[in-house]
Amino acid sequence: MEIRSKYIREQRRYSRKDLMDIFHLNQEETVVFIIKLKAYGVLKMVKATFKEKDLTDLIDEEIEIVDVEIETEGYYYVFTFVGVLTVGNIIIKCFPKYLLHKEAPLDEMKQVLKVLNHYNSKEQIINLFNGDNEQSAFNLLAVILYILNDYYENGLYTNQEDVIETNGDGEILWDNTINDTFAIICNNRPFYTELQTTNTVDDEMNYFKRLHQCILTECSKKLEDADLLELFEMDSVVISEEELSDFGDVDYVLYRLYRELNVQFSTRKQRVLKTIYAYILHSKDSEDNYGISMYGTNSFNLVWENVCAEVFNNQLSTTIGKMKLPMELHKDYQERKKDTLLEIIDKPIWRYFQSDGSGHDNPAKKTLKPDLISLYEKEAGMCFGIFDAKYYNIILEKGKVKGQPGVGDVTKQYLYQLAFNPFILKNRFACVQNAFLMPTEEEDALLNGEAEIEMLKGLSNPPLINILVVKIPAKQMYQYYLSGNKLDIHKEYLFL
Template sequence: MKKMISKFVREQKRYSQNELRNIFELKSDEVDGFIKNLKAFGVLKSVKNNSEQKELSNLIDEDIEISEIESENDAYLYVFTYVGVITVGTRIIKCYPKYLIKADKPLDEMKQVLKVLTKYGSKEQIVNLYNGNGDNKSFNILAVILFLINDYYEYGVYNNTEDIIEINGEGEILWDKTINDSFALISNNRPYYMELYTEKTVDDEYDFFKRLHECILTNCSKQLAKSELLDLFDIPPIELSEENIGDFGDRDYVLYRLQSELNIQFNTRKQILIKTLYAYVAHERTLEDTYGISMYGTNSFNLVWEKVCAEVFSNKLNTPIGQLDLPVELGEGYKSNIRLIDIIEKPLWVGFDDESSIFKKNAKDTLTPDLISVFRNKETTQFIIFDAKYYNIQLEKGKELRNYPGIGDVTKQYLYQLAYKKFIDDYKIDTVKNCFLMPTQGRDIVKKGIVKMQILSNLGLQDIQIRLLPAKMMYEKYLARKIINIGILEL
């Protein structure tokens, strides 16, 4: 039995080649292949090995170095740009978010993060079977296993039904068959039937596809258990079958049966399930295979953080203004069905033709805030412009400012207020607040400070406040679909 090596690494942390070799117990001749595989799938980047890089927690494009020769090369450090789980043969890489600085093995935090990732991607109905092209090497077995297990806990085992005819059963009476096939007693010129034919629909317990589904689910559960991933994904073990896939026939026969079932199945959920079972059987892969990579997670955890903040703070950006709790009624020039996002002006392009006349074209895109909240506190109304920023900011007395949003992020936040100035004035909104929201490992909300540009503050625009939010609390609310009272931010 192959030894499974399961290790935690932190997103955006810099690792030397020797550190990777020691962490994952790699032999000297395995290091190059390990690094190149991870880089090929975009989950590992290389940067210059210098003191400046070691201090950073955020990776930017210009930091990335491409190096063909990795062996015994101390000129580079390696950075995981992924949050989630990666399997590389017998090695399990658990990449936790970069804000978890004070933990080397954050099991509980990682369990919660994976639940957030599952909910974040739950609206996507297509299984990510492949990491890029469709060859066997890039087949994403981990994504398939997790899809099958999550589908089972939501919908149960695949089932086909059969209709059974009974005598004097509890199902629907088949009058045509009863009249034609049974004897009637006549009393007062009325027929009375002592035996009624009835029909009921039952699950076929011996159905080929039900048994195959149970077999594959059991197999998937065993693979996760062997890889020490059942606990990480907080999944109960599944023991539904003692059969092996080989008991159902050779692979071509099983695939033929699955394809035949797909051709007559019109239920969307069952179609997706059959396709996934087909892919599982067709590729004959296990998590511990020595080739290929499987992944479950994201290279863009910043988008996950934005989604969490938007839901927890009740984003009103796409809410019709007629549904907002405003101090005064809607005035002229505002229709109740337009949204806050629609109010922001789009750039107007003016062109000159050959006859010295002009023509105008509106751009399709414009400024788009992450989220906006309209908060009523007694008699006061606040218009709050939030921007969810996935940064580990270093804003400490006696230390250099590091890992902070760039000038473009700061200026856009001021521009958002300018974009809504007329709306805010027209509806007599009392105060406007600007705020960056950043995750923290701590338990309390931290008033971290402000960022300002005097030339824009002189225009009457609000300085941008910075709040560090406990990620654990935010995820709990997000998973429970609960809203946080914005008053606790004390803006």
Template structure:
């Protein structure tokens, strides 16, 4: 199986993808069509401007069919993670990694971040859905089965057996009624105690089936060169094959019967996942296979991570925040910082709209009020050269407005320092201070200009995975 790296948001020609996928133009076009259908690959008009862009704008996306040999379009992956399409593995790494075309260690860390970020979902995404069709997400099933195995072990059924003088629980009713009793000084003595012992059936059908599928899953991921990427230790639990368990219909029938007798949530989930695996009869090498692990909204992941490591106070009750001065009358201790932002009033209705400005994160440290905005951009900022790939004017004006929205709260509670800051990822190893963004007409209102900080993504992820907070002082605001 062919396994290659591709970069998110990079522009690829059809010829580039032929070389990456190592197949003919006809086969490449089939794969491009399949990936495009699920929204993780977009087409844009081929131009020098597009080749130099680091982000994809909605208005640039072309809705067009893919034809063999055409050079009218460039193709853009809008995905971070792993795509498996018809026997080809595409490892999509984030767009800010510019200097390494095979960033195995970096993507491995990103995969761990995505796994932690997605743990709150508590579901197995067995199918990929598009507007036109749905495909079995085999990679998600294989990863779940192996992850569950390392956490909970092999599926097992137990049975209770009765022993004489065993080490288990004594069955007094059975001992009294079925064994010989000695009486001494009017007291009964029992020479044989009936005891209950719970044992695991090593030859249980479903235990063996689970071991077989785990072994097969491990082999598939190894062939796809994904075991190391997901940091999974290979397992080899049995030499049995699925044919040893009967026809597929028989296996599914047995699983259905077992599901009707199992009330353990974990066992039910394993059985249902095994059922789907058998029913779909899939392989990562199949020509109709399309499996995904990752996200096409890595900007939301970046925002969530920054909010976590910067100790976001946006949704904290005011009564629980350590303010420079005691909470003033007129403020409710159960209010949150997000509740303080004014909502627009439509005068003819006499009612306010529900939606308003919402900052990404706010951090309060002593007498400092810091408004952060996590921006997932590849910005080029060099002295004497016009900025490229920067956040738009709406992002800049909103950041100023956030400070204006909290102006009264800041003054009421004795904050002596207010900071505004964009946080952007970089592959470099240190925090980089990259100046400020300013607009004179807003700065003249007494609002702070917006500082720009490039954060080393590797260290940000280390903090997130370890559950640590980042030292605000390292940003040198």
């Protein structure tokens, strides 16, 4: 079966004819293709209007619920996913929407996939299924990637056995030595020229080690055939000439795996065995039924937020007693040293009026929550940065603005600044910066403009500042993120 591997831009508007041409599908195949992708929430439909064609973002109000088999014209199809999708023999490489000038951004996608892996690295589960339960489609791609990545990190599955050696380095087995060897008697004392010792060695012919080698070789071949080895920057693994059938029929192999699971207590070994079990049990059906596999996310905005928070050294959850401040913590906050910046924001009060006219205050549990707060040095002194990571493709030009955050987003940035103003003023920060941080494919950062709501600026004295619109090179941010380093904000971006 011919593999069709294609690049798709996230949130670009595609017509049905576009999809047919890109993936070489006929009308009937296209309907099945669309239905499958819609079922997993990675493809949406919007009305094909002139206004809609040039948009790069998607809001819930635009999404249409229509019968795919009936409607053939009048709609655009929008991929809301970043990563890799497989649908039968079709490989879809969905790249982020801010990559506007390349149709096949191989190098950029390699980096994005590393970022996705880093973002998910804290997860201890394997995404075996595309959904919340095992009735969902088996996620073959995620399982293959897990099996290979585990091998690169931990090596082959091995079992060890105890063997008896002659004059080895291990512990002496005196019973075996006395019973099985000859002694030289000197001065009524026995001397043994050959000592029986014990040693623990890897069982090179172990069934499960050989099975692991076979599965690894098969998984590597699948990625190679799908043109994905290079994209995931993986080396080819060819360490076995055996076929799965050499280990017995499927039921027998699964039975052996089940029994091995019951005697293994190593977490890593259990995880490898369970993943191989799932791979053998489901992979054939997944391929025969043209199932969907996916590696990525349909919420890349959360990834961008995490990248910005890590690289800009988010201080929101740091206790104020441990922060580097322009001066000693102001006396008004001395008793709140163990509070975080989030905890010093006022919470809403819901006041109940009793029959006698008195009131009872009920503080809410939640309050405003900024994306990230960064404290950094400038020539004038310490700066208090209130930043919001926005995954938008804004177009801000003379007489033109498109793809911008909503009025609610602008309002919240002013309110965050207002909430922190007492802390900023009393602890004598030299300046405040309030900004939206948006990704760009360009090499250099750009101060694109600012957002302003005049009536909100006067809520404070001194007046609240406007919200800057800053485009940040995603490539540079990912490099910092993957290396675990923090960015020197003012040194890199003089306008902040």
